[in-house]
Amino acid sequence: MVDLDALFRPRAVAVIGASRDRHSVGGAILHNLLAFEFQGQVFPVNPKASVVHSLKCYPTVEAIPDPVDLAVIAVPKPHVLEVMESCGRKGVRAVVVITAGFKETGEAGRALEREVVRVAKQHGIRLVGPNCMGIINMDPGVRLQASFSANEPLAGPVAFSSQSGALGEAILALLCERGLGLSMFVSLGNKADVSGNDLLEYWEQDPQTRLILMYLESFGNPQRFLEICQRVSKNKPIIAVKSGRTAAGARAAASHTGSLAGADNAVESLFAQSGVIRATSIEELFVFATAFASQPIPRGTRVAIVTNSGGPGILATDACIELGLQIPTLSETTQQRIRAAVAPEASVTNPVDMIATATGPQYEVAVRAAAEDPAVDAIITIFTSLEMIDGPSVAQGIIRGADGCDKPVLVCFMGNVRSREAIDLMRQAGLAVYVFPEDAARALAALVRYRHWLERPAGVRRWFDDIDEAAVNDIVRAARDQGRGQLTLVEAQQVLEHAGITVLPWREAQTRDEAVAAAGALGYPVVAKISSAIIVHKSEVGGVRVGLESEAQVALAFDEMMAAARARDEHASLVVQRQATHGTEVILGATRDAKFGPLLMFGLGGIFVEVMRDVVFRVHPLSDADAREMIRAAKSFPLLDGARGRPRADLAAIEAVILRLDQLMARCPDLGELDINPLFASPAGLPTAAADARVTLSPLAGR
Numbered sequence: 001m002v003d004l005d006a007l008f009r010p011r012a013v014a015v016i017g018a019s020r021d022r023h024s025v026g027g028a029i030l031h032n033l034l035a036f037e038f039q040g041q042v043f044p045v046n047p048k049a050s051v052v053h054s055l056k057c058y059p060t061v062e063a064i065p066d067p068v069d070l071a072v073i074a075v076p077k078p079h080v081l082e083v084m085e086s087c088g089r090k091g092v093r094a095v096v097v098i099t100a101g102f103k104e105t106g107e108a109g110r111a112l113e114r115e116v117v118r119v120a121k122q123h124g125i126r127l128v129g130p131n132c133m134g135i136i137n138m139d140p141g142v143r144l145q146a147s148f149s150a151n152e153p154l155a156g157p158v159a160f161s162s163q164s165g166a167l168g169e170a171i172l173a174l175l176c177e178r179g180l181g182l183s184m185f186v187s188l189g190n191k192a193d194v195s196g197n198d199l200l201e202y203w204e205q206d207p208q209t210r211l212i213l214m215y216l217e218s219f220g221n222p223q224r225f226l227e228i229c230q231r232v233s234k235n236k237p238i239i240a241v242k243s244g245r246t247a248a249g250a251r252a253a254a255s256h257t258g259s260l261a262g263a264d265n266a267v268e269s270l271f272a273q274s275g276v277i278r279a280t281s282i283e284e285l286f287v288f289a290t291a292f293a294s295q296p297i298p299r300g301t302r303v304a305i306v307t308n309s310g311g312p313g314i315l316a317t318d319a320c321i322e323l324g325l326q327i328p329t330l331s332e333t334t335q336q337r338i339r340a341a342v343a344p345e346a347s348v349t350n351p352v353d354m355i356a357t358a359t360g361p362q363y364e365v366a367v368r369a370a371a372e373d374p375a376v377d378a379i380i381t382i383f384t385s386l387e388m389i390d391g392p393s394v395a396q397g398i399i400r401g402a403d404g405c406d407k408p409v410l411v412c413f414m415g416n417v418r419s420r421e422a423i424d425l426m427r428q429a430g431l432a433v434y435v436f437p438e439d440a441a442r443a444l445a446a447l448v449r450y451r452h453w454l455e456r457p458a459g460v461r462r463w464f465d466d467i468d469e470a471a472v473n474d475i476v477r478a479a480r481d482q483g484r485g486q487l488t489l490v491e492a493q494q495v496l497e498h499a500g501i502t503v504l505p506w507r508e509a510q511t512r513d514e515a516v517a518a519a520g521a522l523g524y525p526v527v528a529k530i531s532s533a534i535i536v537h538k539s540e541v542g543g544v545r546v547g548l549e550s551e552a553q554v555a556l557a558f559d560e561m562m563a564a565a566r567a568r569d570e571h572a573s574l575v576v577q578r579q580a581t582h583g584t585e586v587i588l589g590a591t592r593d594a595k596f597g598p599l600l601m602f603g604l605g606g607i608f609v610e611v612m613r614d615v616v617f618r619v620h621p622l623s624d625a626d627a628r629e630m631i632r633a634a635k636s637f638p639l640l641d642g643a644r645g646r647p648r649a650d651l652a653a654i655e656a657v658i659l660r661l662d663q664l665m666a667r668c669p670d671l672g673e674l675d676i677n678p679l680f681a682s683p684a685g686l687p688t689a690a691a692d693a694r695v696t697l698s699p700l701a702g703r
């Protein structure tokens, strides 16, 4: 368990660099601590002043007579190191380094930052920053506002960490404006010590925090992030905005998988596997957070829409359907209850359109009836304000209708000047309030996705003890000894077999007679293909012939193909392989990201990969649940699952190959990129087998 209590629950705080100028950073932090009524002691430290902000000021932290848990450091960069030493001698247990000019400025700054961290570690001090805005803890027993933010947050369930200082400030402002209450805030800065992962673990234990928001620019330790989020997100939703790109897509790739692995796949996969709800923008972060902070998680996807105007009702319906939600017809009883209260022209099926004259009491009846309908999981209610209808009274009606309801109620108030009052009323009553129906639908869809995550089995990580990595490493070594970074088809297929992945029966032939004998042993028809470390895209150069039916055809294929191949690669040989007679072609692949580790890919073969780029990525380590979900996440998945009269593929067999590939990549770091294209996915009872493999070794440099 991460203990950050010295940071968030200090008994005494020193502000080092507390200036008498309220508008300097140090001055603002001291002012905020006092103005926010911090529940512990506050000590300004500044050698040039004897009193700051009516408090006795000390020349150094060591001169303070009482113990100090937390020091906020806002001194010029050249003094940070000596201040850290002084904090160490004083017995300070945590510091927030506001000062900038470290890692973010280049090599000299990086070196200085390392020194600062070294001193912190030496004294057992936890450090936030440097180059950050500070921290806030809204717990009424603490009331720590140790940042130079000018915002005055409300207390509430939302913990928020930001890797960007300025954006953190902007998001805090928006939280205040939207009435979203905060539990803790951390501006992480350069993350020299305390990381986003540490905060997640701390917030997991914090009773005030029910929802975690993160603005991320980079991952320090993606594997740990995955592990922590998988656990934490089962209890507390985590919503993250990630900006920036990974390096995966930056280099030219020899494999299909490498070329398809875009900049963002690793991040997207990491979020999918860890249950983190990804917001694509700050705006969406707020759309989601508004609902997650106040609403229960729906049990299903069935939405009732209650509106006073047709247009927005249709917009909401369209948005819901597009996002995979349902708008079922309301039950007979519910319809009757509503009909009894509304205008005769109203429509009471779903959406319930109560027409422009709808009043607060009518909203109350309709919202309550929808909420009590067992066939409804969530309610979106829309009010388009009109001159003659009083917004606040409609708000009261909605509040009463939703009272005691254990389903999410999302309100769209498309208002006029009097709406502000109405919106405040509804927010105070714990409703999620939006302007646009599409936003309510998006938020609801995110709540539903989270429900699916909660219900998804955690999955287990299988260990395959029949993967022979020693044999794989022998193949790698032999290739390296010949100065090669690419394996031949023969070697690549052997690698798969050592990983326990079935390959369609095959033999290598160096001569025409061997080729003919191989075909006879395998049984006709056969496929002939060139095995070479140089010719990797075989069919592009006539290096694959399918449907060979006789000895004569095999002999001719050998002569013609080998003559062409050996002109380019004297070591080329021929692989004779049994031809697949059934099965759907799928592609499996793996690549390696410097930061994220092995990245696995799945897709349906042919045009689905080449044209549609319909592929799904996941990061190592995959659980069986991840492999399951990965296959089903492909848009063309129905074609494997019996759509259009196709046979249903043995999905468990494909899952097993994915998991074996994941483990092979983890256990053999020399394998850089690997494609199985195609794998013939067969119906249950028939073998699922690879027909082609390509392996590129990891670059030697830097390993």
Ligand code: ADP
Residues within 6 Å of the ligand: 504, 527, 529, 536, 537, 538, 539, 540, 544, 546, 577, 578, 579, 580, 581, 585, 677, 678, 691, 692
């Ligand atoms: P490459 O990808 O280097 O061009 P492949 O070995 O993948 O070479 O062969 C190209 C295509 O030929 C495959 O995508 C598949 O459609 C077909 N093919 C290859 N081997 C077999 C086989 N053993 N049985 C049936 N079809 C095959």
Ligand code: MG
Residues within 6 Å of the ligand: 677, 678, 692, 693
């Ligand atoms: Mg191929």
